[in-house]
Amino acid sequence: MKQRHGAVVQAAQPIKNxxxxxxxxxxxxxxxAILMFGKADTVLIxxxxxxxxxxxxxxxxxxxxxxxxxxxLVAQGNELVALREENARLREENARLxxxxxxxxxxxxxNTELRNLSKxxxxxxxxxxxxxxxxxxxxxxAHSLVLSAGSRSGVRKGQAVISGDGLVGRVHGxxxxxxxxxLITDLNSRIPVMIEETRVRAILAGNxxxxxxxxxxxxxxxxxxxxxxxxxxxxxAFPWGLPVGVVASVTDDRIEVxxxxxxxxxxxxxxxxxxxxxxxxxxxxxxxKTKDRP
Amino acid sequence: MVxxxxxxxxxxxxxxxxxxxxxxxxxxxxxxQLPTHLPELGRISPMLALIAxxxxxxxxxxxxxxxxxxxxxxFLDLLSGGPVGINAxxxxxxxxxxxxxxxxxxxxSFAVVWIGFGVxxxxxxxxxxxxxxxxxxxPVSPQGFLFQFFLTLGLFPLVSWLLLRWQxxxxxx
Numbered sequence: 356m357k358q359r360h361g362a363v364v365q366a367a368q369p370i371k372n373x374x375x376x377x378x379x380x381x382x383x384x385x386x387x388a389i390l391m392f393g394k395a396d397t398v399l400i401x402x403x404x405x406x407x408x409x410x411x412x413x414x415x416x417x418x419x420x421x422x423x424x425x426x427x428l429v430a431q432g433n434e435l436v437a438l439r440e441e442n443a444r445l446r447e448e449n450a451r452l453x454x455x456x457x458x459x460x461x462x463x464x465x466n467t468e469l470r471n472l473s474k475x476x477x478x479x480x481x482x483x484x485x486x487x488x489x490x491x492x493x494x495x496x497a498h499s500l501v502l503s504a505g506s507r508s509g510v511r512k513g514q515a516v517i518s519g520d521g522l523v524g525r526v527h528g529x530x531x532x533x534x535x536x537x538l539i540t541d542l543n544s545r546i547p548v549m550i551e552e553t554r555v556r557a558i559l560a561g562n563x564x565x566x567x568x569x570x571x572x573x574x575x576x577x578x579x580x581x582x583x584x585x586x587x588x589x590x591x592a593f594p595w596g597l598p599v600g601v602v603a604s605v606t607d608d609r610i611e612v613x614x615x616x617x618x619x620x621x622x623x624x625x626x627x628x629x630x631x632x633x634x635x636x637x638x639x640x641x642x643x644k645t646k647d648r649p
Numbered sequence: 650m651v652x653x654x655x656x657x658x659x660x661x662x663x664x665x666x667x668x669x670x671x672x673x674x675x676x677x678x679x680x681x682q683l684p685t686h687l688p689e690l691g692r693i694s695p696m697l698a699l700i701a702x703x704x705x706x707x708x709x710x711x712x713x714x715x716x717x718x719x720x721x722x723x724f725l726d727l728l729s730g731g732p733v734g735i736n737a738x739x740x741x742x743x744x745x746x747x748x749x750x751x752x753x754x755x756x757x758s759f760a761v762v763w764i765g766f767g768v769x770x771x772x773x774x775x776x777x778x779x780x781x782x783x784x785x786x787x788p789v790s791p792q793g794f795l796f797q798f799f800l801t802l803g804l805f806p807l808v809s810w811l812l813l814r815w816q817x818x819x820x821x822x
Contacts, residue, residue, distance in 0.1 A: 378715060542785055
């Protein structure tokens with residue numbers, strides 16, 4: 356009985372191997388097919404991505420807490436070491452900032468006055484949704500973050516995401532409990548910006564490295580290192596004037612911008628609802644326009 | 650009857666134990682995506698899934714069959730925000746390569762296993778770089794891939810040791 360059983364197993368072994376081999380090849384082909392399908396049709400893939408991310412968001416949220424605690428401890432240790440220098444630096448900075456405060460107050464008063472004079476229409480009210488960064492995803496493939504807040508907290512696709520330093524990116528996918536942010540350094544990120552000093556408009560393009568570059572400058576226009584780059588508000592997706600970065604280097608074929616946001620230090624960020632519809636709902640806006648015309 | 654029931658529980662127990670390599674893979678993938686807040690490390694996440702697939706491929710391939718590798722890869726792709734399918738493909742290719750080279754790797758000293766991982770991991774990184782560049786139709790910065798590879802290579806002993814402990818403790822063998 357035992358021997359017969361063994362014989363059956365022996366006879367079945369090559370068949371089993373064959374099936375396994377076919378299954379393996381089938382799976383590899385399936386992976387390639389999914390890769391190509393994802394390039395062609397992104398909607399379904401994005402849907403799956405949102406679903407999976409949302410499902411594991413609670414686990415990520417939990418796991419990211421010890422990691423954050425640990426890094427906080429390291430940061431605190433570092434701070435203790437550099438306390439004296441830091442103090443001196445801060446005092447100096449404080450003195451400088453107080454000067455700026457006076458200037459800002461003056462400008463603010465002047466601004467209010469001028470707005471009153473010209474009956475300036477301010478943009479819609481802004482609301483902020485603060486969220487924790489629970490995953491710094493992608494590594495070398497893509498530059499994106501996963502946030503702990505989703506559509507239930509009011510996060511919507513297309514909202515600008517900012518940190519204390521400046522623009523971080525834009526909400527790219529939203530699930531009920533999590534959302535995905537496309538960083539401005541991602542290969543697919545294109546943001547309308549302008550150079551603060553000269554008001555030259557350009558597009559800020561990411562390339563999956565820490566620096567971004569300015570493209571589509573008007574002919575003849577240029578930038579010089581040290582220029583501040585802010586959002587231009589064109590296209591209606593982002594409001595005007597969010598700080599983005601500073602021009603770091605200018606060569607003949609490339610203007611590099613160092614973003615203000617520091618990806619490694621993003622812990623809490625804010626999704627900002629400016630009430631702008633812009634690029635995200637452009638088809639619908641177009642329809643509404645044609646309806647209004649007759 | 651009693652014997653049958655016991656064997657059923659035993660089988661359930663065995664199943665629960667044997668599914669742990671897959672679950673560990675899921676956990677490792679999630680861990681690899683956590684924000685580390687360390688300078689220069691946030692950009693590059695170690696390929697912990699690659700370590701897991703290589704490890705089980707060398708030591709206990711029957712515990713991580715190719716469909717499980719496929720699902721792990723897909724999970725990583727969906728979570729990481731990169732092109733979907735790329736890690737599923739890469740992990741499966743690595744898995745197949747490890748199985749075909751298993752007699753050179755299995756039962757050898759740790760250094761040999763580590764060097765084997767270095768060679769296969771380098772090949773996987775190179776293929777990933779090429780596929781990602783083709784996918785985006787533009788060469789992406791190779792620097793990140795290099796860092797990612799060396800980080801993963803450096804983490805291999807630690808992760809592999811943890812998996813080995815798990816194997817001894819839970820899987821008994």
